[in-house]
Amino acid sequence: MPRRVLQRYLPHPETLRRQRSLRFLRHLIGNPSLWMLSRRSVANAFFVGLFSALLPIPFQMAVAALGAWGLRCNLPLSVGLVWITNPLTMPLIFYGNYRLGAWVLDLPVREAPDRLSTHWIAEQMLDILPALALGSLMAAVLAGLAGSLVIRLIWRWQVARSWKRRALRRRRCQADERA
Template sequence: MPRRLIQRYLPKPETLRRKKSLRCVSHFIAIPALWQVSRRTVGNAFMVGIFCALLPIPAQMLVAAAGAWLLRCNLPLSIALVWITNPLTMPVIFYSTYRLGTWVLNSPHRDVPDHFSAHWLATQLADILPPLLVGSIIAGVVLGGACNVLIRLIWRWHVSRQWRRRRRRRAQ
């Protein structure tokens, strides 16, 4: 069931290879291990995708794709999970990771002024960036690892429930 549910919503590698815009990465898309749906590949894809989503960097999807390639986990799922940080959720997530970083580094946090401007951000960036990076990495590792474990436990529970149902049906 989890495998069929996930495969229903993921794109097919053949359709992506035919797209002209993706021809430069068609050799990368053709790796079968990046399209497998199993407990291990889906759990690792959640870990990679959520870790990359919490990084305050541009091109998070490319980092997630590289992570999926390195760990041989599900490529489309890890890239899709990066969109947890979208323009609506990004301020809340990055402010939370910034506050986590200030707490870990034991440094004072900067309050946003009443009139936020690019000039204020440019002058404060040297003070904001270290806690933001530290908090993002810590949150990414913790949440990514927790999601990996949770996905594997849910998958195992679901499979064992299916086995019990099958056993009961056969006994009747």
């Protein structure tokens, strides 16, 4: 079952509660509904995490934690999924979001110069921002919905497979008892 696989990799709430740096979040971390591993809580955590990851904003992990708290979904999964956009992947993802927004708004795509500088980025930001914001929002919603749907389908498939295995085992045991 997916629950067992996820439990192997997720931290235990008590371990996090004992950390000094997270002491101010004790009430949030102590809420048991944020640590449940059910189909709904995991699927919603994927939505929140992927949605937060694809937004070009600072403090994405805080946004994911607040989203997990608001939707009562799995906190560590939603916060951990934010790391899809790490310093290595962020430029590619946000450039793709910009291209998506420019395509939707029917704007010409600005090409980066040979030598990328903060000065160039600051000059171009007002022109880039509408396309980046729209593309990021669209990609965030689509990725969140797709992630949530995929998790729900995988979870359902695993449960159905488990039921079939149990039914087969029961039939074999009954056949052995009769023989």
